């Protein structure tokens with residue numbers, strides 16, 4: 527049996543701007559995982575609670591990320607002159623809560639990355655984190671070419687990362703014309719995924735404000751909705767980029783004040799974007815989440831597409847986290863028990879039962 531897992535993620539800054547090729551974001555992987563196992567089988571299949579009781583055979587016309595991930599690694603194996611080994615895959619997602627709440631922790635990215643890891647291991651295709659990222663991006667874009675891939679980068683690399691997006695259309699075209707193996711090598715334009723040092727003292731606090739509208743719908747609306755003047759969009763893009771640079775540099779040198787300023791600037795850029803597009807990114811519940819955190823001295827903002835889901839706060843050592851969490855709860859905001867992963871103190875250890883890199887068991 528081969529097993530691998532991949533962590534979920536949260537956006538810290540750069541949402542929406544990162545959708546544009548060359549846009550930047552900061553993300554953090556969190557300690558909830560999607561795990562995938564695979565055993566040799568005559569016919570490839572996938573079992574998941576998403577599909578009901580029966581395993582789904584590979585190759586079924588299902589335009590989803592699971593099929594896309596199987597397809598992309600299969601193509602790579604063929605490009606290397608091998609036939610992809612059929613496996614019976616089982617997907618087990620720990621990203622949603624036992625009561626069925628979905629927190630928007632990037633399940634599609636974690637599923638893709640975990641599947642890519644298992645299949646690559648089964649087919650003896652060695653993968654480093656950057657190659658995993660590229661393969662998982664090709665799979666993700668095959669289903670959603672408008673995705674920035676920031677979530678895929680966080681799932682592939684783990685930890686705190688700075689991400690700059692690539693031109694999906696150009697890379698999909700390269701895959702189409704030259705195959706996956708060829709598409710993987712060579713320039714990926716503006717793509718960059720760089721680890722940042724984990725901030726000291728585990729400052730990440732996460733609150734969940736309820737289920738949002740779908741991200742695809744929000745991103746779609748942002749493009750087709752209110753006609754945004756090019757100059758206005760450019761101003762937002764520059765503002766977001768500056769906030770991400772400020773925050774990335776602050777995290778890199780461990781400067782808490784500059785980190786707080788970076789978060790507040792990223793929040794302001796999103797407010798600007800919401801005004802331009804008419805999208806409600808920061809709902810009243812998210813505004814309340816931020817107000818409570820700010821009263822405790824912790825800078826905060828929405829995380830991801832917004833319209834609900836999670837907000838984050840970065841709490842310095844002086845912040846009374848227990849009181850902050852209690853006030854969130856009293857305001858109907860659910861504090862989530864999440865930490866950055868790998869944890870700052872145990873960077874080499876995976877939690878029990880979690881294989882960051884694929885593992886074979888007899």
Ligand SMILES: Nc1ncnc2c1ncn2[C@@H]1O[C@H](COP(=O)(O)OP(=O)(O)O)[C@@H](O)[C@H]1O
Nearest residue numbers: 574576590591617619630631632633634635637
């Ligand atoms: N446990 C799972 N089993 C199979 N597919 C999954 C699972 N979790 C997520 N997915 C895939 O990921 C998609 C969810 O993607 P998306 O709506 O972007 O959510 P998220 O914001 O969590 O990434 C699903 O439609 C499905 O294709």
Ligand SMILES: C[C@@](O)(CCOP(=O)(O)OP(=O)(O)O)CC(=O)O
Nearest residue numbers: 541542630632673674675741830831
């Ligand atoms: C708007 C975005 O920049 C961020 C969306 O972040 P979310 O974390 O909300 O996304 P899902 O994982 O699909 O729930 C779109 C993108 O980067 O693709």
